[in-house]
Amino acid sequence: MTLIFSNHKFQYEIERLFRSFFPPMELKLSTDKADAQGDYCLTESAAAGNVVTLSVELSCDGKRYSMSRTVPASTPGKDQEREMSVLLYKALREYTGRELPWGILTGVRPVKVLSKLTDEQAAQSMLVSPRKLQLARKIQQVQKPLEDSIPTNSFSLYVSIPFCPTRCSYCSFVSHSVSQAAARLDEYLRRVCEEMKQLAAISRHLGLVPDTIYFGGGTPTVLSAEQLKRLFAALEYFDLSHIREFTVEAGRPDTITPEKLHAIKSAGAGRISVNPQTMNDEVLKAIGRAHDSAQTEQAFLMAREVGFDVINMDLIAGLPTDNFDSFAASLDAVCGLSPENITVHSLSLKRAAALFRENSGNIPGEAEKMIDYAHSRLAERGYVPYYLYRQKNTADNQENTGYAKPGCESLYNTYIMEELQTILAVGAGASTKLVDRRNGRIKRITNHKYPYEYLDRFNDILENKRDIFGFFV
Ligand code: SF4
Numbered sequence: 387m388t389l390i391f392s393n394h395k396f397q398y399e400i401e402r403l404f405r406s407f408f409p410p411m412e413l414k415l416s417t418d419k420a421d422a423q424g425d426y427c428l429t430e431s432a433a434a435g436n437v438v439t440l441s442v443e444l445s446c447d448g449k450r451y452s453m454s455r456t457v458p459a460s461t462p463g464k465d466q467e468r469e470m471s472v473l474l475y476k477a478l479r480e481y482t483g484r485e486l487p488w489g490i491l492t493g494v495r496p497v498k499v500l501s502k503l504t505d506e507q508a509a510q511s512m513l514v515s516p517r518k519l520q521l522a523r524k525i526q527q528v529q530k531p532l533e534d535s536i537p538t539n540s541f542s543l544y545v546s547i548p549f550c551p552t553r554c555s556y557c558s559f560v561s562h563s564v565s566q567a568a569a570r571l572d573e574y575l576r577r578v579c580e581e582m583k584q585l586a587a588i589s590r591h592l593g594l595v596p597d598t599i600y601f602g603g604g605t606p607t608v609l610s611a612e613q614l615k616r617l618f619a620a621l622e623y624f625d626l627s628h629i630r631e632f633t634v635e636a637g638r639p640d641t642i643t644p645e646k647l648h649a650i651k652s653a654g655a656g657r658i659s660v661n662p663q664t665m666n667d668e669v670l671k672a673i674g675r676a677h678d679s680a681q682t683e684q685a686f687l688m689a690r691e692v693g694f695d696v697i698n699m700d701l702i703a704g705l706p707t708d709n710f711d712s713f714a715a716s717l718d719a720v721c722g723l724s725p726e727n728i729t730v731h732s733l734s735l736k737r738a739a740a741l742f743r744e745n746s747g748n749i750p751g752e753a754e755k756m757i758d759y760a761h762s763r764l765a766e767r768g769y770v771p772y773y774l775y776r777q778k779n780t781a782d783n784q785e786n787t788g789y790a791k792p793g794c795e796s797l798y799n800t801y802i803m804e805e806l807q808t809i810l811a812v813g814a815g816a817s818t819k820l821v822d823r824r825n826g827r828i829k830r831i832t833n834h835k836y837p838y839e840y841l842d843r844f845n846d847i848l849e850n851k852r853d854i855f856g857f858f859v
Contacts, residue, residue, distance in 0.1 A: 387425045387446065388414040394431035394440075396467040402492040403471050406783050407478045427477070429470060433459060440466060442473040444481055451477040468511065475513055486783050487754070489513030494775050496785070497522045497529075498804050521761070521771060521787070528772045532800045536807055536823075537628065540597035541589060542798050545578060545617070546813030547606040548837060551641055554663075555674045556705065556733055564608045567837055574814075574837055575613055577844050579620035581812040584848055586623035589810060592858050596624050597807065598631040598798045599655075605637040611645035618653035626654070631797045633657040639685035640677035647692040657796065659727075660685045661700035664708060665716040672707040679719070686723050696794050697725040703760065704733035704753035704781030713756040714763075721767050726794035728769060730760040732784035734777035753781035764789045772796075773803045810854075814840035820857045829857050 389404055391397045401415065404427065414421075422428045428443040438461065441454035453473040457466060471490040479485060488496055489512045500508050500522045508514045514522075549564045549571070550557075564571070589596070599621065609617070632655040636642050639660055650658060662682040664670060670678060689697055699720050703713055720728060732753050761771070769789035773796070776785045788799055801807040802819070805828055809819045818831040831854070833847050834840045840847065 387411060387427065388416055388421050388423075390416045390419060390421055390426060390428045390430075392417065392419050392428060392430040394429065394466075394470065395463070396429070396431075396470050399467055399471060399492060400429050400474060402778065403474055403490055404478070405779065406486055406492060407482055407484065427474070429474060431466065431470070436460075438466065440470045440473060442470070442477045444477040446481060449481065451480050453477050472511070472513065485515065486513075487515045487518045488776065488783065488785070489515065491776075494777070495803060495805070496776060497525050497774055501526050518785075521774070525771050525774055525787075528770055528795065529800050529804060532772075532795060532797055533804070533806050535797075536801070537595065537597055539594050540628070541594050541808040541810050542598040542600065542801055543582075543585070543596050543624065544798075544802075544809050544811040544816055545582070545599075545601045545606075546604070546811065546816040546833075547601060547609065547617075548604040548814050549608050550603065550605045551608055551638060552674060552676060555672070556702075556735065570837065570841060571609075571613070573841055575609075575617055577841060578617065578813050580844075581847065581851075582620040583623045584851060585810050585812060588851065588854050589624070592855070594808065594810075594858075595628050596626065597628060598801070599629060599633070600798045601634045601655075603635055603637055605641055606634055607636040607638070607641040607643075607646050607650075609646075611643070611649045614646055614649045615653075618649070621653065629654070631657065633659075633796065633798060635659045635661075636685075636689075637661050638675070638677065639682040640675075642685040642688060644688060644692065647689055647694070651692050651694070656694070657696040657698065658689055658694045659698040659700065660689060660725075661698075662716070662720065663700060663702045664705055664712070665719040666708065666712045669705050669708045669712065673705055683723065686725070696727065698727035698729060698788075698796070699723070699725045700729045700731060701760070702731045702733050703756035703784065710752055710755050710759070714759055717760055717763055721763070727788060727790045727796060728764060729786065729788045730757065730764075731786040732757060732777075732780040732782065734780045751782060753784055757782075757784045757787075761787075768792070770795075773799045775803050818851070818854070820854060822857070829853070 425446045430441050432439045436459045437456050438459050439454055439456045444451040453476055455469055457469060475490050491499060491512055508519050549567050552563050634650045634655045636658050665679040667678045701716055770792055771787050772790050773788040774785050802809055805821055808821045811818045814833060814837045815835045816833045820829045831850050834843055
């Protein structure tokens with residue numbers, strides 16, 4: 387299939403929407419109308435006088451669909467892009483007989499986009515389904531008091547530990563097996579501590595006070611208890627007297643030990659995650675995990691024993707070899723442990739993942755059934771959805787939703803996802819996001835992605851951080 391962009395600049399959005407109907411399809415991209423041969427989709431903008439005609443022509447399997455719309459030439463580019471997306475959506479809906487639950491929305495933060503629209507606009511201009519709109523509205527409602535509670539001049543601190551024991555087959559994250567990174571791991575930790583020291587000095591100078599702390603991965607608990615302690619010691623560079631939340635994403639159950647949990651607890655963390663992804667041992671094997679569901683349960687109970695009273699558990703809908711009954715059993719098993727947070731992801735197949743190349747073998751519609759089941763089952767158990775984000779190429783075009791027992795919502799997850807608070811981030815691949823809440827201005831400063839780049843170009847990283855001063859003057 388050839389996707390052609392003729393005379394317009396909406397490539398990114400149009401390609402994303404197109405792929406939402408057909409992940410993971412081989413697609414040839416072109417800007418030349420002469421490529422409109424064989425199976426193709428031609429998207430075109432043609433200006434004439436004071437109007438612009440937007441059109442989509444889809445020719446596939448001997449069938450042909452044509453749609454167009456004329457708008458005044460003064461129509462802003464964003465609105466023309468939306469009109470073009472609606473035409474493409476309708477052509478693909480005709481061809482596939484399918485609707486997408488999020489309509490033409492392709493971005494990471496649908497809740498944020500929808501918060502600026504009325505229900506009518508969401509349904510008519512964005513073609514969002516009533517079910518997803520209702521979910522987004524519920525989340526907005528839960529988030530409101532969390533947003534209102536953000537202290538002025540505060541920030542969240544994110545520390546990136548991009549290492550894992552081994553790589554899961556569906557993972558496209560820049561995570562390195564810890565055995566590969568072993569030679570430079572201590573150097574990495576030293577640099578992360580150094581970067582924390584610099585950020586503490588910058589934040590003090592600007593009068594910014596840390597509000598939440600999040601150690602994420604990868605799998606932070608791939609570090610030894612000693613290494614974790616060394617890392618946590620660097621928090622002393624900051625004024626911790628106003629911290630409202632401190633989370634460590636432990637992640638893989640096979641990395642969790644009582645010593646590490648005690649190190650995390652003694653550092654002051656109140657939240658932890660133990661992420662099973664599935665409680666089906668066969669599926670765990672299929673995704674390349676080296677633990678079983680019994681170890682997940684043990685790790686969870688160990689965390690309770692050490693005194694963590696807010697624990698998150700992640701599940702994924704649409705994993706290879708999984709099916710509805712097994713997913714439902716996993717969800718029920720996790721609910722049986724009664725964690726305060728449950729995050730339900732839909733499998734996202736990115737190009738970097740081994741599974742993308744091998745094709746996941748998913749049954750169409752199965753992931754959607756799983757997500758719907760999770761939503762109703764978790765509501766019955768008293769969990770409320772409180773944050774949501776989307777990724778590219780997800781099974782059945784679904785989303786990732788964080789559920790919490792009321793009062794146990796993660797502030798950090800809410801603030802980062804809705805871009806409500808400045809995040810100062812350290813470590814490889816970490817993205818600092820400066821947020822000016824008065825006018826919605828946002829600036830990102832991204833660290834080098836791979837640990838070796840981060841180490842080899844550490845001085846650049848420190849230098850780039852000086853841009854924080856410019857943003858806040
Ligand atoms: S634990 Fe998470 S980050 Fe690590 S390899 Fe698996 S999916 Fe990727």
